[in-house]
Amino acid sequence: MSLSLKLRQLLISVLLMLLLLPSSFLAIDQAFYTQLLTNAEQKLEVNMYAILSEINIIDGKIEVSGSALAPDFYRPDSGLSAYITDENQLVWQSDSSLSQHFSPPNFALPPGEHLFAGVEQNNEEYWVLSIALLFDSEDTTVPLTVHVVQSDKRLSAPHISFRSTLARWFIGIAIILSLLMLLAYYWTTKPLSRLDNEIRRVENGSQEQLNGRYPAELAVIKEDLNLLLANQNRQKQRYRHHLSDLAHALKTPVAVLQTSELSQQPELKEQLDRITGMIEHQLKRASSSGQDIWKKQILIKPLLTKLVSALEKIYRDKDLIINIECNDNNVFKGDETDLMEILGNLLDNASKACKSLVSISISQHPLTLTVEDDGPGIPADKHHQLFQRGSRLDTYSEGHGVGLAIVAELVESYSGQLALDNSPYGGARFKIVFPD
Known part of the structure; x- marks a missing residue:
């Protein structure tokens, strides 16, 4: 399993957590607020029945005795108040309403019906429970509407407290889930990492x-x-x-x-x-193992040193000088025989064609091999012919003409690129680039 796939799986898990936790938080928060509204409506309903039980008409005037009313109806700024209207005319209000700038809403309700609704006045929100009734007094029947009003602040305070507590819990849950997820990620991917490392060692x-x-x-x-x-x-x-x-x-x-x-x-x-x-x-x-699935890493410098030592002995009559630029950690991912064949053919041909100087430089990432000499060079119109099997140019007076064809085939088997141009030394320059 590649690292990107592992990170993708971890990212998906994190995204799911980021999606589920906020959704759950919002759902619980909304459910709590809905329950607060239900409780508020029930409390307002209890207070309303208490007011209804205390309504009297004395000398044509509506009076409400206070024995059954909650203390909040007498305390200013309690957030709870009551109003009684007669055909949209205010006929009674609780003491707690005197500090409020609230006007009873004009709800057209049939007798016996009640309505619970939110009302906004003067940039403040209120929850109002209204009920319409026909009040019998002696020989007359008076249509009345009773409004019990609660400020939204009485709901927001417990709601904010609950939300703060819920947020702390969810943050704790998120931290625990993150730790468990990281532990599970490590536990489940550890065998995959070991397998990946073993495959790399085989490679x-x-x-x-x-x-x-x-x-x-x-x-x-x-x-x-x-x-x-x-x-x-x-x-x-x-x-x-x-x-x-x-x-x-x-x-x-x-x-x-x-x-x-x-x-x-x-x-x-x-x-x-x-x-x-x-x-x-x-x-x-x-x-050749150029098509092998598993390629070994061959250190280039020891192999190159052996080749150069042999060539210097073979061409000692030329006073041959071979310059080497190669780091100790440069490696070839493939078969040692293939590398020997590539370097051997290129260096041997360069040694034959040169006057006295051959240069080879090797760099990594990507692996690049460059062999050049100070010989007469190769005409541009002969470059293609040089890599054809059985072809031999006048520059190379010995051999069967298959050496460079073998090099070209081996380079191709490793998906590399072989280029030929002129060297600053005056001769030919062969450059091979292998993909990482």
């Missing part, structure tokens, strides 16, 4: 197969990967053995033909040389 050649112990779901993947590795190695070895057997079988008849007097004829000698070169080429291709 760079530190081990040949996966050996760790994993949960049942990953154990199946581990076994499948091990089977894939084993099958690939068997196929590669079988392919190499078949080509090796074929090449060795052909070498004997070719050797017999080369001892014949007829083989000294120029035409036959050229064809025999081509056959020998093709056999060598196919043997080298059989040893």
Whole structure:
């Protein structure tokens, strides 16, 4: 599992938590406020029945005795008040209403009906419970409307307190859930990280197969990967053995033909040389692992040092100078034989063509190999021909003409790019870039 996939899963979990917790908070907060309104309506209803039980008409005037009324109706700024209207005319109000700037609403209610509603006046909110009735007094019936009013502040105070407490709880829950989520993330991804690390070790050649112990779901993947590795190695070895057997079988008849007097004829000698070169080429291709799924990391400098030492001995008559620019930690992700073939062919050709100087520089990220010399160079119209199998330019007086073709095929098998241009030293410059 890649790091981005792990982070995506963690991000999804965090987003779900960020979505669910605020939604739950809002739902609980709204449910509490709804319950506050229900309780407020019930309390106002109790107070209303208390007022109804105390209404009297004395000398044509509405009076309400105070024995059954709540103390809040007599305390200023209590937030609870009551009004009685007769056809929209105020006929009575509680003592607590004297400090309020509130006018009873004009609700057109049929007798016996009541209404609970919010009213806003003077930038303040109130909750009003109103009931219409016909009050009998002696021989007359008086239509009255009783309004019991409660300021919204009596609701907002407990609501704010509840919301603050709820917020603290939810913050605590969010912290606990975050810790549990991180613990679960670490616990569930730890086997994946171990598997990823093992795969990387197999890729760079530190081990040949996966050996760790994993949960049942990953154990199946581990076994499948091990089977894939084993099958690939068997196929590669079988392919190499078949080509090796074929090449060795052909070498004997070719050797017999080369001892014949007829083989000294120029035409036959050229064809025999081509056959020998093709056999060598196919043997080298059989040893190539450019298409392997798992590539080892080969240190370049030790291999390069060996090649340069051998070339300096071979071309000692030239007083050959080979400059090397290569860090100790530069690596090639592939097969050592392939790297040897690429560097060997390029350096050998440069040593043949140069006057005395060959330069090779290597850099990483991406891996770039540059080989150049101070020889006569290669004409631009001959560049394409140089990489064709069997072609040999006058600059290179020896060989079968397959060396650079092998280099080109090996570079292509690693999805690399091979370029040829002129060197500042005067000769040719070969530049190879491998993708990371």
